[in-house]
């Protein structure tokens with residue numbers, strides 16, 4: 001039996017407020033393009049089974065355009081690979097909290113040969129393949145009654161498909177996903193464990209894999225910089241596994257940070273320039289970050305902002321992440337401190353004064369997220385100033 005395993009498509013994902021000639025957000029169009037590549041390559045393989053392990057859509061309520069495109073592409077796949085059974089489960093991104101909201105993924109069960117598990121655990125049997133697939137969508141892992149995670153004794157090949165964060169990933173944040181433990185899953189009892197949620201390819205055991213997302217759609221997109229995107233093909237007979245790379249993804253580059261301490265604006269300008277000019281193939285249409293540490297605000301203001309704007313226009317997204325020197329004296333003991341920046345204030349609050357009411361919250365991850373939101377707001381403001 002041959003299967004293809006993918007996850008975390010995040011159709012409808014948007015970022016950076018840049019649109020193409022059709023008025024579609026460029027990152028949304030990127031994801032749609034790679035989704036087509038995924039289905040084209042899978043149709044060529046023509047596996048017995050296509051497993052999609054959650055986060056088909058980026059949001060619980062995707063746009064009509066995203067829904068229509070997904071339906072069209074899946075229907076086209078059905079024509080090209082009429083014998084492939086497709087199994088879809090819902091992830092944390094496409095599972096509404098309230099069951100009565102209804103799940104858009106159910107729509108795909110209208111396509112012949114497609115089966116969807118969006119809420120309850122579901123055991124699917126494929127007698128012709130001597131295969132059973134136990135589906136554990138996101139919401140099933142939060143149900144009051146935990147599903148029994150056991151193979152089907154009547155099937156020769158048993159597959160477990162689940163959307164959640166496996167304990168071995170040692171993630172700093174789960175983003176609301178369920179925690180999957182090997183003591184519950186018992187990987188050795190399954191022919192294959194097809195996981196979704198983690199956006200980088202990760203093999204936790206020879207038979208337990210995260211294929212990763214098909215495009216770089218994580219909250220922290222820089223963690224995916226330079227890492228390949230693709231999907232997994234498995235021949236169950238001999239256990240041969242192949243990672244197929246998806247080539248149509250947009251480059252994300254996290255440049256080596258610059259230590260800005262004590263550098264005058266002129267020198268910083270030239271370091272920034274050479275960092276960007278060192279990007280092989282140029283920066284056009286790429287997603288790029290350059291961190292510069294220890295830059296006082298007055299030095300930052302003196303930088304060549306005309307040039308920086310040019311870089312911003314050339315790249316799809318250029319994040320010049322200039323960070324002011326760390327404040328050593330945060331709370332008063334005599335000397336009148338300068339006013340904290342908003343970012344410093346947020347960090348200080350989250351780090352020292354805020355008391356989380358749940359142990360699920362990861363403080364460092366939350367600080368990073370907060371800083372990112374503020375940075376994005378600052379960038380949006382800068383963009384508005386320009387227009």
Ligand SMILES: [Mn+2]
Nearest residue numbers: 008055093197
């Ligand atoms: Mn995801």
